[in-house]
Amino acid sequence: xxxxxxxxxxxxxxxxxxxxKVADEESPDKNATPAAxxxxxxxxxxxxxxxxxxxxxxxxxxxxATIPQGGMALAGRVxxxxxxxxxVGAGSxxxxxxxxxxxxxxxxxxxxxxxxxxxxNVWRAVSGRGMAAxxxxxxxxxxxxxxxx
Amino acid sequence: xxxxxxxxxxxxxxxxxxFGYDVSFTNSSLFMVLTVLASIAFLxxxxxxxxxxxxxxxxxxxxxxxxxxxxxxxxxxxxxxxYFPVIFTLFMFVLFSNLLGLIPYSYTxxxxxxxxxxxxxxxxxxxxxxxxxxxxxxxxxxxxxxxAPKALIPFLVVIEVISYFVRPVSLSVRLFAxxxxxxxxxxxxxxxxxxxxxxxxxxxxxxxxPLIAIIGLTGLEVLVAVLQAYVFTIxxxxxxxxxxxxx
Numbered sequence: 001x002x003x004x005x006x007x008x009x010x011x012x013x014x015x016x017x018x019x020x021k022v023a024d025e026e027s028p029d030k031n032a033t034p035a036a037x038x039x040x041x042x043x044x045x046x047x048x049x050x051x052x053x054x055x056x057x058x059x060x061x062x063x064x065a066t067i068p069q070g071g072m073a074l075a076g077r078v079x080x081x082x083x084x085x086x087x088v089g090a091g092s093x094x095x096x097x098x099x100x101x102x103x104x105x106x107x108x109x110x111x112x113x114x115x116x117x118x119x120x121n122v123w124r125a126v127s128g129r130g131m132a133a134x135x136x137x138x139x140x141x142x143x144x145x146x147x148x149x
Numbered sequence: 150x151x152x153x154x155x156x157x158x159x160x161x162x163x164x165x166x167x168f169g170y171d172v173s174f175t176n177s178s179l180f181m182v183l184t185v186l187a188s189i190a191f192l193x194x195x196x197x198x199x200x201x202x203x204x205x206x207x208x209x210x211x212x213x214x215x216x217x218x219x220x221x222x223x224x225x226x227x228x229x230x231x232y233f234p235v236i237f238t239l240f241m242f243v244l245f246s247n248l249l250g251l252i253p254y255s256y257t258x259x260x261x262x263x264x265x266x267x268x269x270x271x272x273x274x275x276x277x278x279x280x281x282x283x284x285x286x287x288x289x290x291x292x293x294x295x296x297a298p299k300a301l302i303p304f305l306v307v308i309e310v311i312s313y314f315v316r317p318v319s320l321s322v323r324l325f326a327x328x329x330x331x332x333x334x335x336x337x338x339x340x341x342x343x344x345x346x347x348x349x350x351x352x353x354x355x356x357x358x359p360l361i362a363i364i365g366l367t368g369l370e371v372l373v374a375v376l377q378a379y380v381f382t383i384x385x386x387x388x389x390x391x392x393x394x395x396x
Contacts, residue, residue: 076323076380083326084319088311110311117312121319 074125081121089114153336157260157329177264180256184246192241213241217382224386228393235275236389239268240382247328247374251367259377260328262321269321272385280392291395320384327377331370338363 093110097103161173195210203211217237221229229236243259250257258264280288292309293302338359345356 076327076377077319080319080323080326081315084315084322085312087322088315088318092311092314113307113311114315117308117315120308120312121315 077125078122081125082118085114085116085118085121086111087114089117151336151340153333153340156256156332156336159261176256177258177261180246180249180258181264184242184249184258187249188241188245191245220383220386224383225390225393229386229389232389236382236385239272239385240378243268243324243381244375244378247378248371250328250332251370251374257328257332259324260332262325265321265325266317268381269317272320272388273317276385276388276392279389280395283393284395288395291391316388320381324377324381327373331366331373335363335366335370338366 090107090111092114093107096106096110100106160176162175162179164171164173166172192210195206198204198207200207214237217240218233221233221236225232246258246264249255250260280291292306292313294305294309297305342356342359342363345359346353348355
């Protein structure tokens with residue numbers, strides 16, 4: 001049941017992109033009902049080409065990775081990104097201190113940089129812009145579009 | 150009274166020492182083996198009928214397969230296809246160890262940070278290697294934000310590098326923390342029920358309340374178990390997508 005919910009969510013997303021949801025819902029029904037079996041052979045090639053069309057993803061446009069904006073998944077991500085940023089920042093600062101013998105300078109600096117990195121990751125998570133480090137070209141254009149809406 | 154965190158103790162089932170390393174077979178290892186066996190057995194038995202019109206079990210197995218396939222397709226694209234077996238295996242392992250952990254008297258391997266961090270580190274190293282092999286030195290441009298003021302670039306690169314290294318930590322901490330918190334919460338409520346019941350007399354009837362809460366919480370934990378397996382997998386897909394399509 002939970003799977004159903006999630007897959008429905010994915011389907012809904014796909015719907016927004018390619019309008020394929022209706023076809024997705026119909027084709028299993030056709031398979032399942034015996035009445036439709038008579039039409040299978042006649043329209044098989046048609047349906048195969050239809051399916052191929054549906055499943056084809058243009059190679060030149062990499063898909064935009066987004067986390068589902070659904071509540072719990074997002075809430076869990078935000079908190080763990082913040083915590084993980086601090087852990088990695090403070091941890092690497094501590095290791096650098098031991099290595100370079102600069103205690104506590106690197107710990108303090110890296111703690112704050114880690115907090116910043118955690119914040120950056122949170123912002124990436126909630127803005128639905130995928131996980132990419134760095135800034136893609138459509139970053140600003142999309143940000144502008146979002147703010148104008 | 151048992152402590153609510155006692156369920157997470159590692160018990161050595163039989164001691165084993167290999168080249169000076171303690172590689173004892175513990176209850177955690179046992180449940181990892183059981184997780185693998187259970188997921189293989191489930192999939193093998195479910196797809197055995199190989200019917201054109203799937204029954205319940207086959208339908209479930211196909212649903213899991215299509216769910217992950219859909220996830221890979223929509224998050225990584227066609228280049229992600231070769232990695233589907235790994236991602237599906239990962240999903241099944243996390244899902245089954247989360248769900249097996251919900252069975253009373255069993256052990257949740259994913260409640261150990263060592264287990265989740267090992268998984269996350271393997272993903273992190275693997276994805277970084279894929280990116281390095283595919284893009285070579287161009288990979289390092291990943292850390293340089295384009296369009297940023299020149300003076301800020303050294304500072305931003307440091308932040309980007311840290312936020313890259315945060316990935317395995319946040320991936321593992323999320324799964325581990327969710328499983329740990331959920332199971333501790335269940336035990337706390339169960340302990341409360343026992344405590345109230347041992348008060349005796351009329352007050353003992355109050356122990357029904359935490360018992361009802363446990364029913365609800367168990368349902369919630371099933372949701373969390375599946376959700377965390379999903380989140381773990383979809384983030385793996387995203388990291389893979391980043392590695393395959395550098396900006």
